[in-house]
Amino acid sequence: MSRTDTSLVKTARKNPIESATLALALALPIFSNLVATTVSARDLSPIYEETFDIAAGGASLTRASRYGAALANPALLPFSGSFHRWLGSEFSLHINTESVSYAKSMLPGASSGGASSDSGFVDHVFESPFLAGTQTSFAYLNSYGGIGFFSKFEVDLEAQEYGPTGMPTIILKGKSYTGATVSAAGRIPFMPLSLGVTGKYLNMSEPSIEVDLADPAAISQYSDPSALSALVNPSTGTGFDLGALVFIQGPNLDWRWALKIDDVGGTSFSGGDAVDDFKQVVSTGASVTFHTGKDAIHIAVDQRDVQKAYDTPAFKSTRAGVKVLLRGYVGIAAGYYDGYPSYGAELDLIFLKLGLASYRREQSNSPGLSSRNVYIMNLATGF
Amino acid sequence: MNLRYIKISTSFLCVWIAASSCGTSNLGDCPASNALVKCSELSADDQIRKALNDQDLTAAQVLLEAAITEEPDNYERYPLLAAVYAGLAGFDLLAIASSTSSGGGSSIMAAMDAFLPTPAGLTRAEYSAKIDLMGQAIATIQALPAEYRATSDTDKYAASAVQQLGIFQAAQATMYMKMFTFNFDTGLPDATQLSNMSDADAAAILAILTSAAAGGGVFGETAAATLASISAGGGSVRDNLANFLSS
Numbered sequence: 182m183s184r185t186d187t188s189l190v191k192t193a194r195k196n197p198i199e200s201a202t203l204a205l206a207l208a209l210p211i212f213s214n215l216v217a218t219t220v221s222a223r224d225l226s227p228i229y230e231e232t233f234d235i236a237a238g239g240a241s242l243t244r245a246s247r248y249g250a251a252l253a254n255p256a257l258l259p260f261s262g263s264f265h266r267w268l269g270s271e272f273s274l275h276i277n278t279e280s281v282s283y284a285k286s287m288l289p290g291a292s293s294g295g296a297s298s299d300s301g302f303v304d305h306v307f308e309s310p311f312l313a314g315t316q317t318s319f320a321y322l323n324s325y326g327g328i329g330f331f332s333k334f335e336v337d338l339e340a341q342e343y344g345p346t347g348m349p350t351i352i353l354k355g356k357s358y359t360g361a362t363v364s365a366a367g368r369i370p371f372m373p374l375s376l377g378v379t380g381k382y383l384n385m386s387e388p389s390i391e392v393d394l395a396d397p398a399a400i401s402q403y404s405d406p407s408a409l410s411a412l413v414n415p416s417t418g419t420g421f422d423l424g425a426l427v428f429i430q431g432p433n434l435d436w437r438w439a440l441k442i443d444d445v446g447g448t449s450f451s452g453g454d455a456v457d458d459f460k461q462v463v464s465t466g467a468s469v470t471f472h473t474g475k476d477a478i479h480i481a482v483d484q485r486d487v488q489k490a491y492d493t494p495a496f497k498s499t500r501a502g503v504k505v506l507l508r509g510y511v512g513i514a515a516g517y518y519d520g521y522p523s524y525g526a527e528l529d530l531i532f533l534k535l536g537l538a539s540y541r542r543e544q545s546n547s548p549g550l551s552s553r554n555v556y557i558m559n560l561a562t563g564f
Numbered sequence: 565m566n567l568r569y570i571k572i573s574t575s576f577l578c579v580w581i582a583a584s585s586c587g588t589s590n591l592g593d594c595p596a597s598n599a600l601v602k603c604s605e606l607s608a609d610d611q612i613r614k615a616l617n618d619q620d621l622t623a624a625q626v627l628l629e630a631a632i633t634e635e636p637d638n639y640e641r642y643p644l645l646a647a648v649y650a651g652l653a654g655f656d657l658l659a660i661a662s663s664t665s666s667g668g669g670s671s672i673m674a675a676m677d678a679f680l681p682t683p684a685g686l687t688r689a690e691y692s693a694k695i696d697l698m699g700q701a702i703a704t705i706q707a708l709p710a711e712y713r714a715t716s717d718t719d720k721y722a723a724s725a726v727q728q729l730g731i732f733q734a735a736q737a738t739m740y741m742k743m744f745t746f747n748f749d750t751g752l753p754d755a756t757q758l759s760n761m762s763d764a765d766a767a768a769i770l771a772i773l774t775s776a777a778a779g780g781g782v783f784g785e786t787a788a789a790t791l792a793s794i795s796a797g798g799g800s801v802r803d804n805l806a807n808f809l810s811s
Contacts, residue, residue: 189741284694308656342658343616343624345640347647348725349657392722496592520601541588547610548590550617 213504217411227252228383229318229331231540232273232559235540236525238502238516240481242439242466243426246527247271247561248320251364253267254441254466255377258270258366259324261449266322270564271484273316273536275335278554279309306340307349314356326365326377333358337544346393353390357413360384366388366424382446385456386415416456420448435470439483460490479504494546496520519543527559534561584751606790608634612644621651633648633770639712643725644705651695654681655735660782672773672790676738677785688748699734700723705729726779734783740769745809755810770794 231249314335344350368378502516525538536559745756797804
């Protein structure tokens with residue numbers, strides 16, 4: 182939830198951590214282990230995205246939460262209402278809907294005894310894909326810029342009875358991103374316009390494995406831990422994003438137009454296992470915000486990849502959503518992400534922010550071909 | 565703007581969230597359901613993949629046959645079509661995957677039994693049609709150029725094609741043999757049905773087994789062991805096979 186426009190009164194409120202949060206947090210080491218040994222080809226989703234922004238359909242060019250602003254559009258930084266914008270850390274856990282019950286069964290003390298066999302996991306993957314991941318960040322941002330560090334791990338397992346070669350296949354894709362950013366922004370050359378830049382250092386690996394289960398040679402190849410660890414040899418690269426924002430503010434109505442250029446001139450990677458270079462992507466966004474001093478409704482539409490650098494289909498390049506911010510400590514959002522409905526909520530308890538979101542991500546460039554229902558739980562500490 | 569607008573908007577948002585959480589339709593689905601987002605037509609390969617993921621093998625067969633006719637040089641589709649034929653024949657691909665590590669039994673009948681359709685409940689003609697479908701699976705793989713079904717090739721499709729060929733040959737031989745040890749009228753195993761097996765049938769079965777053994781792969785050794793057992797009879801091909809099947 183963004184606090185960029187209004188100085189909202191924040192009220193402390195004690196809130197116990199839900200048992201489901203704890204349960205999934207306990208499952209994290211299991212997912213981390215999976216990521217360490219297997220990990221996927223990069224899709225078009227951003228390298229870092231805030232939970233509340235995802236809930237609002239990912240339309241974040243004209244309004245983004247906390248550290249997400251530095252990567253969504255650095256030109257957002259000057260419009261924070263005060264010099265200080267964000268200092269803190271965040272952790273979010275992603276898991277697809279179908280795997281929640283399976284993840285719980287893997288926990289110590291669960292009815293299955295806390296130990297799940299490999300065959301049980303394979304059976305689960307053949308029934309429904311498995312996606313899990315984490316995202317963390319630590320950042321300091323003010324209205325002139327800031328620095329930040331982030332990491333993102335995600336593993337996606339899909340089993341196809343009729344795989345790419347015709348035989349049953351397990352397809353394993355992963356993302357392992359870590360990076361640091363330095364941002365600068367200002368209201369130049371005139372007030373309604375702001376410009377921003379974010380420099381990025383990225384350390385990435387995106388292995389992708391397809392194991393034909395009818396081929397003993399393929400199975401034995403990936404039974405060797407060294408063969409798996411070789412797949413996560415990271416590549417490094419540096420690049421930068423440019424953003425511009427026109428912000429027309431009224432007493433109850435604001436208008437915003439954004440232009441964002443990701444990876445200006447392209448971002449090249451070296452070393453490791455040949456991560457594809459990032460192409461330059463141009464995106465635009467527009468939004469309208471109805472607000473009082475304490476509440477706001479933000480309606481936004483983004484058009485990503487307008488020059489079709491990745492030949493992004495319309496249902497993925499069009500992002501739209503609504504954020505409703507109430508009294509400074511509650512936010513709810515809904516939108517369309519990858520063409521599917523998304524929604525979520527966030528609670529702001531001054532130094533602690535709790536967020537939940539649900540969305541459906543399309544892994545392919547064709548609607549309905551390989552989608553994942555994803556739950557996200559987010560915990561941010563900072564102010 | 566007063567609080568009333570916020571309440572109305574929040575209520576609207578909650579209704580949207582509740583309504584949108586149902587269903588799996590996408591804004592990009594065709595035909596287009598809205599004027600704002602252009603629909604994304606599925607390519608031929610995407611349609612094939614969707615049919616396969618949905619286990620709609622009949623649709624997948626139609627799509628693959630059309631795609632191969634249109635682009636006969638796109639060899640990545642051949643193993644898919646072969647697998648679809650095998651699936652339509654009742655061959656359990658998933659079961660075969662979970663048992664590849666234990667494929668080396670002494671008898672091809674015992675090794676393959678768990679993955680093949682049971683003749684029970686079928687007429688002879690229906691079971692024969694399934695054998696023909698398995699034959700189509702084999703023929704589809706054999707239609708690939710030699711370099712696309714070679715284990716020495718690093719191409720994953722080529723390696724998989726060899727595996728598939730061996731598996732489907734072993735499966736067809738087993739189904740063929742089972743047809744002569746099953747009474748389709750009573751729906752029970754019946755060795756007396758071996759009297760219906762002709763010399764040509766026996767020769768065809770042996771030829772398929774020989775190919776399966778020569779191809780190696782998961783069931784190559786088992787096929788070879790079965791051939792050796794059959795040949796140990798010392799009689800004619802038909803008699804040796806009949807003795808093997810009745811034992």
